[in-house]
Amino acid sequence: MHKTEGLDFSSVTTFNLDEYVGIPPNHPHSYHTFMATYFFNAVNIPTENRHIPQSTAVAHEEFCEQYEAAIVNAGGIDIQVLGIGIDGHIGFNEPSSSLGSRTRIKTLAQSTLKANASHFGGTVNAVPKMAITMGVGTIMEAKQCLLLANGESKAEAIAHAVEGPITAEVPASVLQMHPRTVVIIDEAAAAQLKRVDYYKQVYANKQKLLSQGH
Secondary structure (H helix, E strand, C coil), X not given: CHHHHCCCCCCCCEECCEEECCCCCCCCCCHHHXXXXXXXXXXXXXXXXXXXXXXXXXXXXXXXXXXXXXXXXXXXXXXXXXXXXXXXXXCCECCCCCCCCCCEEXXXXXXXXXXXXXXXXXXXXXXXXXXXXXXXXXXXXXXXXXXXXXXXXXXXXHHHHHHCCCECCEHHHHHHHCCCEEEEECCCCCCCCCCHHHHHHHHHHHHHHHHCCC
């Protein structure tokens, strides 16, 4: 839309959820590179409005505090786009993460290392063992959260996050407490939901109301 219709991103400010610790920004599998390849290089977001955790920051604790402050100074996050790990993590907030946590360094779980190994030549030992991530508490302060998932491998995590108890063992489950969370999933990721027919009914009714101008 930016290229064909002139959609303007010049006033947009972005904050990435996370970045690996110990690899340079220009590493082919850093999130700096990912964002540049799939988003920043295609739109007109000013460089100074792009915020990604610094993977090689020396004073990590100080940097994390500055990252939190930058979010506040920007007016907070309007929409937080989230994926979900097979163990229910959001960002790199692994199971057992504090539900009130802030931006910090986290050690990655073995399941996350295995899941991300495909980006590092299929070798688990090549995946960085730590990452800087926004905390669960930071994520929950966004005005709206958008959780995206697809595929059978995410079905169990989605079921626990949407219908299970709110627990640090499934960090995504805290989104049940957010007043404006939207979950977008395919049929495969929805396979273990017990009330999927009801959710489809809710969605259909909402679309009907919107079409009527409500």
